[in-house]
Amino acid sequence: MLCYRYVCMAWAGWLLAFAAQADDGVPKSSHGAARVQMDETVPAQVEGTSFISLNAIVSSKPFRARVNYIGDESLAMELMFALSDGVTGKVIWLEQRRTSQYMFEVSSAKVDYDAQRYQLQAYQVIRPILLAELTPKIAPQPSQAQRASGTLSSADSQVDDGQCSIARTKGETFWQLAKQYAKVNQLKIYDSVVSLFYSNLSAFAGANIEKLSAARLRCPSVQQVQWWQQRGDSHKVYRQLLQGASHSEVIDLDEMPK
Secondary structure (H helix, E strand, O other), rough: OOOHHHHHHHHHHHHHHHHHOOOOOOEEOOOOEEEEEOOOOOOOOOEEEEEEEEEEEEEOOOEEEEOOOOOOOOHHHHHEEEEEEEEOOOOOOOOOEEEEEEEEEEEEEEOOOOOOEEEEEEEEOOEEEEEEEOOOOOOOOHHHHHHOEEEEEOOOOEEEEEEEEEEEEOOHHHHHHHHHHHHHHHOOOOHHHHHHOOOHHHHHHHOOOOOOOOOEEEEEEEHHHHHHHHHHHHHHHHHHHHOOHHHHHHHOOOHOOO
16 A cells, blocks of 8 residues: 555656646746746655645735646636635635646735745535645734624624624525635634534434525624634534534534634
8 A cells, every 4th residue: 555655656647747748838937927936846645645735836916826636627617726824814816727637826916925924725625624724823803893883794784783693695505604704704714613503403304414404594792703713623513514523513502613
């Protein structure tokens, strides 16, 4: 098995290096500085025989990068990329496009990239799995308005009797709703998922995270979101729930802020 993995890593490294060499264009950033080249001989094995690695930071202002990928095509269709802010803990979802069989281009017009602050992440978005998290988790601070209201809001939220709630559009899955909520409030996706779930247990048939039945969800409070951020295990909780664990077995509900 060790020999097999060694051969597989060498094979993936060669293919990723080949993909990098096949990239057209002069190795310069959009500002004329030399493009940052990464070590393509050490790809990260993300699933089975699939490998991913950073090919180059093409531009820092605004951010644009190329990512090498070799492996299962079905996994390639499920990839999503983000920048994790090591200072605030915010996740910035990136625009992406497939430029070749072995290459993705990811970008954000709003980010000036600083290698000391940001790290690139890859996610699998169908039954989502975090493939790589490269920076420590630091909880973002809520705004003064959020502190005053005690809730974090979504683009499609409204306030009824002083309570923030989120409307679910027709056909929208819980993951899609949580993803939008995370994007609007600049949260990590797993913190968004579990905070919304545990704030709305009655909205899920049998308190099953895969069986959202309600058309509207209550916004979690700032205190609840921060509690999940400080725990730092939202992704583990989510996986346990997907594997069929009871919501009350995964965490102690008495410890969660109301």
